[in-house]
Amino acid sequence: MxxxxxxxxxxxxxxxxxxxxxxxxxxxxxxxxxxxxxxxxxxxxxxxxxxxxxxxxxxxxxxxxxxxxxxxxxxxxxxxxxxxxxxxxxxxxxxxxxxxxxxxxxxxxxxxxxxxxxxxxxxxxxxxxxxxxxxxxxxxxxxxxxxxxxxxxxxxxxxxxxxxxxxxxxxxLPEKELRSGFAEVVKHALIWDAEFYQWIKANIPTLADLTEEKLHFCIEKGIKTKAAVVSTDEKEQGLRAILNFGHTLGHSLEASYGYGEITHGDGVALGMLFATELSEDLFPELSLSAEIRELWHNYNFPTSISSHIEPKEILKWMKIDKKSQNGHIHMVLIHSVGKVALKFIPDDVVLQKLQLFYK
Missing domain, CATH: 3.40.50.1970 (Rossmann fold)
Known part of the structure:
Protein backbone atom coordinates (compact mmCIF):
# COMPACT_ATOMS: atom_id res chain seq x y z
CA MET A 1 0.00 0.00 0.00
CA LEU A 173 -16.77 0.39 -12.59
CA PRO A 174 -18.47 0.42 -16.01
CA GLU A 175 -16.36 1.55 -18.98
CA LYS A 176 -18.24 4.86 -19.13
CA GLU A 177 -17.16 5.77 -15.59
CA LEU A 178 -13.60 4.54 -16.13
CA ARG A 179 -13.34 6.79 -19.18
CA SER A 180 -14.76 9.71 -17.23
CA GLY A 181 -12.13 9.34 -14.53
CA PHE A 182 -9.31 8.90 -17.02
CA ALA A 183 -9.95 12.41 -18.33
CA GLU A 184 -8.74 13.79 -14.99
CA VAL A 185 -5.66 11.55 -15.18
CA VAL A 186 -4.71 13.07 -18.53
CA LYS A 187 -5.50 16.53 -17.18
CA HIS A 188 -2.96 16.12 -14.38
CA ALA A 189 -0.32 15.18 -16.94
CA LEU A 190 -1.13 18.09 -19.27
CA ILE A 191 -1.03 20.77 -16.56
CA TRP A 192 1.90 19.49 -14.53
CA ASP A 193 4.01 16.64 -15.88
CA ALA A 194 5.18 16.45 -19.48
CA GLU A 195 7.01 13.19 -18.80
CA PHE A 196 3.82 11.60 -17.48
CA TYR A 197 1.94 12.79 -20.55
CA GLN A 198 4.50 11.10 -22.81
CA TRP A 199 4.18 7.93 -20.72
CA ILE A 200 0.39 7.95 -21.16
CA LYS A 201 0.70 8.29 -24.93
CA ALA A 202 3.22 5.47 -25.13
CA ASN A 203 1.61 3.07 -22.68
CA ILE A 204 -2.15 3.71 -22.92
CA PRO A 205 -3.02 4.24 -26.59
CA THR A 206 -6.59 3.09 -25.82
CA LEU A 207 -8.52 2.46 -22.61
CA ALA A 208 -8.28 -1.26 -23.33
CA ASP A 209 -4.56 -0.89 -22.53
CA LEU A 210 -5.30 0.42 -19.02
CA THR A 211 -4.12 -2.65 -17.12
CA GLU A 212 -4.34 -2.89 -13.34
CA GLU A 213 -0.64 -2.05 -12.95
CA LYS A 214 -0.91 0.98 -15.23
CA LEU A 215 -4.07 2.10 -13.45
CA HIS A 216 -2.27 2.02 -10.08
CA PHE A 217 0.55 4.11 -11.54
CA CYS A 218 -1.89 6.68 -13.01
CA ILE A 219 -3.78 7.03 -9.73
CA GLU A 220 -0.63 7.56 -7.71
CA LYS A 221 0.74 10.12 -10.20
CA GLY A 222 -2.58 11.99 -10.28
CA ILE A 223 -2.88 12.11 -6.50
CA LYS A 224 0.73 13.29 -6.11
CA THR A 225 0.06 16.10 -8.59
CA LYS A 226 -3.12 17.13 -6.78
CA ALA A 227 -1.31 17.01 -3.42
CA ALA A 228 1.54 19.18 -4.69
CA VAL A 229 -0.80 21.84 -6.06
CA VAL A 230 -3.15 21.87 -3.06
CA SER A 231 -0.26 22.01 -0.61
CA THR A 232 0.89 25.22 -2.27
CA ASP A 233 -2.55 26.83 -2.66
CA GLU A 234 -5.27 25.29 -0.48
CA LYS A 235 -8.07 27.75 -1.23
CA GLU A 236 -7.49 28.48 -4.91
CA GLN A 237 -6.03 31.94 -4.56
CA GLY A 238 -3.50 31.32 -7.32
CA LEU A 239 -1.81 28.11 -8.49
CA ARG A 240 -4.71 25.77 -7.67
CA ALA A 241 -6.76 27.32 -10.47
CA ILE A 242 -4.70 25.29 -12.96
CA LEU A 243 -6.57 22.18 -11.79
CA ASN A 244 -9.60 23.64 -13.59
CA PHE A 245 -8.07 23.07 -17.02
CA GLY A 246 -10.99 21.99 -19.22
CA HIS A 247 -13.54 22.65 -16.49
CA THR A 248 -14.87 26.05 -17.58
CA LEU A 249 -16.42 24.54 -20.69
CA GLY A 250 -16.83 21.12 -19.06
CA HIS A 251 -19.06 22.37 -16.24
CA SER A 252 -20.98 24.54 -18.70
CA LEU A 253 -21.69 21.52 -20.90
CA GLU A 254 -22.91 19.54 -17.89
CA ALA A 255 -25.34 22.36 -17.07
CA SER A 256 -26.40 22.97 -20.68
CA TYR A 257 -26.97 19.30 -21.48
CA GLY A 258 -28.70 18.72 -18.15
CA TYR A 259 -26.89 17.11 -15.22
CA GLY A 260 -26.31 13.44 -15.89
CA GLU A 261 -26.66 13.72 -19.68
CA ILE A 262 -22.89 14.02 -20.15
CA THR A 263 -20.35 12.66 -17.67
CA HIS A 264 -18.05 15.05 -15.88
CA GLY A 265 -15.02 13.46 -17.52
CA ASP A 266 -16.44 13.68 -21.04
CA GLY A 267 -17.28 17.34 -20.44
CA VAL A 268 -13.81 18.08 -19.11
CA ALA A 269 -12.17 16.19 -22.00
CA LEU A 270 -14.07 18.30 -24.51
CA GLY A 271 -13.21 21.37 -22.44
CA MET A 272 -9.50 20.53 -22.57
CA LEU A 273 -9.60 20.15 -26.35
CA PHE A 274 -11.46 23.46 -26.62
CA ALA A 275 -8.96 25.22 -24.34
CA THR A 276 -6.02 23.78 -26.31
CA GLU A 277 -7.38 24.98 -29.65
CA LEU A 278 -8.04 28.38 -28.14
CA SER A 279 -4.50 28.40 -26.74
CA GLU A 280 -3.08 27.72 -30.20
CA ASP A 281 -4.86 30.83 -31.51
CA LEU A 282 -3.19 32.93 -28.82
CA PHE A 283 0.18 31.15 -28.72
CA PRO A 284 1.15 30.30 -32.33
CA GLU A 285 4.18 28.32 -31.18
CA LEU A 286 1.87 25.72 -29.61
CA SER A 287 0.92 22.70 -31.74
CA LEU A 288 -0.96 20.20 -29.60
CA SER A 289 -4.66 20.07 -30.46
CA ALA A 290 -4.36 17.65 -33.40
CA GLU A 291 -2.51 15.20 -31.16
CA ILE A 292 -5.08 15.55 -28.38
CA ARG A 293 -7.96 15.16 -30.84
CA GLU A 294 -6.46 11.87 -32.02
CA LEU A 295 -6.00 10.68 -28.43
CA TRP A 296 -9.60 11.63 -27.64
CA HIS A 297 -10.77 9.59 -30.61
CA ASN A 298 -8.84 6.58 -29.30
CA TYR A 299 -10.28 7.03 -25.80
CA ASN A 300 -13.83 7.61 -27.12
CA PHE A 301 -13.98 11.10 -25.61
CA PRO A 302 -16.33 13.52 -27.40
CA THR A 303 -14.78 16.07 -29.75
CA SER A 304 -17.91 17.99 -30.71
CA ILE A 305 -20.85 19.65 -28.98
CA SER A 306 -24.40 18.35 -29.36
CA SER A 307 -26.26 20.33 -32.02
CA HIS A 308 -29.28 20.92 -29.78
CA ILE A 309 -27.24 23.16 -27.43
CA GLU A 310 -26.96 26.81 -28.48
CA PRO A 311 -23.52 28.46 -28.18
CA LYS A 312 -25.08 31.40 -26.32
CA GLU A 313 -26.50 28.97 -23.74
CA ILE A 314 -23.02 27.57 -23.14
CA LEU A 315 -21.55 31.07 -22.96
CA LYS A 316 -24.12 32.01 -20.30
CA TRP A 317 -22.95 29.16 -18.07
CA MET A 318 -19.27 29.93 -18.72
CA LYS A 319 -19.79 33.51 -17.56
CA ILE A 320 -21.00 32.37 -14.13
CA ASP A 321 -18.12 29.94 -13.69
CA LYS A 322 -16.34 30.41 -10.33
CA LYS A 323 -13.19 31.65 -12.11
CA SER A 324 -15.13 34.38 -13.91
CA GLN A 325 -14.60 37.94 -12.67
CA ASN A 326 -17.29 40.60 -13.03
CA GLY A 327 -18.99 38.48 -15.65
CA HIS A 328 -15.80 38.10 -17.72
CA ILE A 329 -14.64 34.62 -18.67
CA HIS A 330 -11.26 33.46 -17.36
CA MET A 331 -10.00 30.10 -18.60
CA VAL A 332 -6.97 27.95 -17.94
CA LEU A 333 -4.99 27.88 -21.17
CA ILE A 334 -1.93 25.81 -22.06
CA HIS A 335 1.42 27.24 -23.20
CA SER A 336 3.09 23.82 -23.41
CA VAL A 337 2.56 20.46 -21.76
CA GLY A 338 3.16 21.03 -18.06
CA LYS A 339 2.75 24.80 -18.27
CA VAL A 340 -0.69 26.42 -18.03
CA ALA A 341 -2.08 29.73 -16.80
CA LEU A 342 -5.39 31.51 -16.18
CA LYS A 343 -6.28 34.03 -18.92
CA PHE A 344 -9.15 36.44 -19.69
CA ILE A 345 -10.99 35.47 -22.89
CA PRO A 346 -13.46 37.90 -24.57
CA ASP A 347 -16.98 36.63 -25.22
CA ASP A 348 -16.74 36.98 -28.99
CA VAL A 349 -13.59 34.86 -29.08
CA VAL A 350 -15.29 32.13 -27.04
CA LEU A 351 -18.39 32.17 -29.28
CA GLN A 352 -16.33 32.06 -32.45
CA LYS A 353 -14.39 29.03 -31.20
CA LEU A 354 -17.53 27.30 -29.94
CA GLN A 355 -19.03 27.45 -33.44
CA LEU A 356 -16.18 25.24 -34.68
CA PHE A 357 -17.10 22.48 -32.22
CA TYR A 358 -20.41 21.63 -33.85
CA LYS A 359 -20.55 18.79 -36.35
Missing part, protein backbone atom coordinates in the same frame (compact mmCIF):
# COMPACT_ATOMS: atom_id res chain seq x y z
CA UNK A 2 1.27 3.48 -0.92
CA UNK A 3 0.84 6.57 1.26
CA UNK A 4 0.84 10.14 -0.06
CA UNK A 5 0.80 12.97 2.48
CA UNK A 6 -1.18 16.11 1.67
CA UNK A 7 0.06 19.16 3.58
CA UNK A 8 -2.10 22.28 3.65
CA UNK A 9 -2.26 25.35 5.86
CA UNK A 10 -5.27 23.97 7.71
CA UNK A 11 -4.36 20.29 7.98
CA UNK A 12 -2.04 17.48 6.95
CA UNK A 13 -3.46 14.07 6.17
CA UNK A 14 -2.62 10.82 4.42
CA UNK A 15 -3.96 9.32 1.22
CA UNK A 16 -3.70 5.53 1.37
CA UNK A 17 -3.65 3.82 -2.04
CA UNK A 18 -3.76 0.10 -2.72
CA UNK A 19 -5.73 -3.10 -2.95
CA UNK A 20 -7.59 -3.69 0.30
CA UNK A 21 -6.68 -0.22 1.59
CA UNK A 22 -10.07 -0.05 3.37
CA UNK A 23 -8.58 -2.30 6.04
CA UNK A 24 -6.64 0.71 7.36
CA UNK A 25 -9.95 2.41 8.30
CA UNK A 26 -10.10 1.11 11.92
CA UNK A 27 -6.54 2.31 12.47
CA UNK A 28 -7.42 5.75 11.15
CA UNK A 29 -10.49 5.96 13.39
CA UNK A 30 -8.47 4.87 16.42
CA UNK A 31 -5.83 7.52 15.73
CA UNK A 32 -8.23 10.36 16.63
CA UNK A 33 -7.68 12.01 20.01
CA UNK A 34 -11.26 11.18 20.93
CA UNK A 35 -12.81 7.96 19.71
CA UNK A 36 -15.78 8.55 17.38
CA UNK A 37 -19.05 8.35 19.29
CA UNK A 38 -21.09 7.75 16.13
CA UNK A 39 -20.22 7.09 12.51
CA UNK A 40 -22.39 8.08 9.54
CA UNK A 41 -21.65 6.45 6.20
CA UNK A 42 -22.96 8.44 3.23
CA UNK A 43 -23.12 6.45 -0.01
CA UNK A 44 -25.34 5.96 -3.06
CA UNK A 45 -27.64 3.14 -4.07
CA UNK A 46 -25.22 1.58 -6.57
CA UNK A 47 -22.20 1.61 -4.29
CA UNK A 48 -24.26 0.41 -1.33
CA UNK A 49 -25.15 -2.78 -3.20
CA UNK A 50 -21.49 -3.65 -3.68
CA UNK A 51 -19.56 -2.32 -0.70
CA UNK A 52 -21.62 -0.88 2.18
CA UNK A 53 -21.84 -4.12 4.18
CA UNK A 54 -18.10 -4.73 3.72
CA UNK A 55 -17.20 -1.31 5.09
CA UNK A 56 -19.60 -1.74 8.02
CA UNK A 57 -17.97 -5.09 8.81
CA UNK A 58 -14.47 -3.56 8.70
CA UNK A 59 -15.53 -0.84 11.15
CA UNK A 60 -16.87 -3.54 13.47
CA UNK A 61 -19.65 -3.67 16.07
CA UNK A 62 -17.84 -1.51 18.61
CA UNK A 63 -19.07 1.73 17.03
CA UNK A 64 -22.61 2.97 16.40
CA UNK A 65 -22.80 3.08 12.59
CA UNK A 66 -25.62 4.61 10.54
CA UNK A 67 -25.90 4.83 6.77
CA UNK A 68 -27.63 7.30 4.47
CA UNK A 69 -28.11 6.16 0.88
CA UNK A 70 -28.45 8.72 -1.91
CA UNK A 71 -29.71 8.09 -5.40
CA UNK A 72 -26.78 7.69 -7.78
CA UNK A 73 -26.05 10.68 -10.01
CA UNK A 74 -25.18 14.37 -10.06
CA UNK A 75 -28.72 15.35 -9.03
CA UNK A 76 -27.97 13.97 -5.55
CA UNK A 77 -25.90 17.10 -4.80
CA UNK A 78 -29.05 19.07 -4.00
CA UNK A 79 -30.24 21.41 -1.25
CA UNK A 80 -32.93 18.87 -0.40
CA UNK A 81 -30.47 16.03 0.17
CA UNK A 82 -28.15 18.35 2.08
CA UNK A 83 -31.05 19.26 4.39
CA UNK A 84 -32.13 15.64 4.77
CA UNK A 85 -28.61 14.56 5.64
CA UNK A 86 -28.36 17.24 8.31
CA UNK A 87 -31.73 16.15 9.72
CA UNK A 88 -30.68 12.49 9.68
CA UNK A 89 -27.44 13.34 11.53
CA UNK A 90 -29.37 15.23 14.19
CA UNK A 91 -31.91 12.45 14.58
CA UNK A 92 -29.16 9.86 15.01
CA UNK A 93 -27.43 11.94 17.65
CA UNK A 94 -24.19 12.79 15.85
CA UNK A 95 -22.06 15.14 17.93
CA UNK A 96 -18.73 16.91 17.54
CA UNK A 97 -16.83 13.65 18.09
CA UNK A 98 -18.74 11.87 15.34
CA UNK A 99 -17.31 11.04 11.93
CA UNK A 100 -18.85 11.08 8.47
CA UNK A 101 -17.48 8.59 5.94
CA UNK A 102 -18.04 9.38 2.25
CA UNK A 103 -18.25 6.04 0.44
CA UNK A 104 -18.65 6.67 -3.25
CA UNK A 105 -17.59 8.83 -6.17
CA UNK A 106 -17.22 12.56 -6.47
CA UNK A 107 -20.90 13.32 -5.91
CA UNK A 108 -21.00 11.47 -2.60
CA UNK A 109 -17.68 12.94 -1.50
CA UNK A 110 -18.80 16.49 -2.31
CA UNK A 111 -22.12 16.44 -0.47
CA UNK A 112 -20.92 14.32 2.47
CA UNK A 113 -17.92 16.60 2.93
CA UNK A 114 -20.09 19.72 2.79
CA UNK A 115 -22.44 18.27 5.40
CA UNK A 116 -19.42 17.47 7.60
CA UNK A 117 -18.02 20.98 7.14
CA UNK A 118 -21.24 22.61 8.37
CA UNK A 119 -22.75 20.14 10.84
CA UNK A 120 -22.16 21.61 14.32
CA UNK A 121 -19.72 23.99 12.60
CA UNK A 122 -17.58 21.12 11.38
CA UNK A 123 -16.97 17.48 12.28
CA UNK A 124 -14.42 14.96 11.00
CA UNK A 125 -14.91 13.15 7.72
CA UNK A 126 -13.05 10.49 5.75
CA UNK A 127 -13.10 9.95 2.01
CA UNK A 128 -13.47 6.37 0.71
CA UNK A 129 -13.55 6.97 -3.06
CA UNK A 130 -14.93 4.20 -5.26
CA UNK A 131 -14.38 5.66 -8.75
CA UNK A 132 -11.37 6.63 -10.84
CA UNK A 133 -12.75 10.16 -11.15
CA UNK A 134 -12.66 10.50 -7.36
CA UNK A 135 -8.87 10.16 -7.33
CA UNK A 136 -9.07 13.85 -8.14
CA UNK A 137 -12.18 15.02 -6.28
CA UNK A 138 -11.48 13.18 -3.00
CA UNK A 139 -8.15 14.97 -2.49
CA UNK A 140 -7.88 18.67 -1.73
CA UNK A 141 -10.89 19.51 0.41
CA UNK A 142 -13.29 21.00 -2.13
CA UNK A 143 -16.80 20.10 -0.93
CA UNK A 144 -20.07 21.43 -2.32
CA UNK A 145 -23.59 21.01 -3.57
CA UNK A 146 -25.11 22.26 -6.81
CA UNK A 147 -27.45 25.18 -7.40
CA UNK A 148 -29.80 25.48 -10.38
CA UNK A 149 -27.64 28.42 -11.49
CA UNK A 150 -24.33 26.57 -11.33
CA UNK A 151 -22.41 23.47 -10.36
CA UNK A 152 -20.60 23.40 -6.98
CA UNK A 153 -21.62 26.99 -6.29
CA UNK A 154 -22.50 26.35 -2.63
CA UNK A 155 -19.61 24.82 -0.72
CA UNK A 156 -16.40 25.26 1.19
CA UNK A 157 -12.80 24.19 1.50
CA UNK A 158 -12.75 21.49 4.17
CA UNK A 159 -10.03 18.88 4.35
CA UNK A 160 -10.77 15.25 5.29
CA UNK A 161 -8.96 13.41 8.07
CA UNK A 162 -7.81 10.83 5.54
CA UNK A 163 -8.46 9.52 2.05
CA UNK A 164 -8.52 5.73 1.72
CA UNK A 165 -8.34 4.72 -1.93
CA UNK A 166 -9.07 1.01 -2.19
CA UNK A 167 -8.23 -0.07 -5.73
CA UNK A 168 -10.52 -3.09 -5.36
CA UNK A 169 -13.51 -0.73 -5.53
CA UNK A 170 -12.71 0.04 -9.17
CA UNK A 171 -13.42 -3.55 -10.25
CA UNK A 172 -17.15 -2.82 -10.56
Missing amino acids: KEVVVKTDSKSYSVYIGEGATNVLPEVLQSFKKAPTTILIVTDDRVAQHYLSDVEAIIGPESAVHSFILENGESAKSFQNYYELQTFALEKGLDRNSVIIALGGGVVGDIAGFVASTYMRGIKFIQLPTTLLAHDSAVGGKVAINHPLGKNMIGSFYQPEAVIYDINFLAS
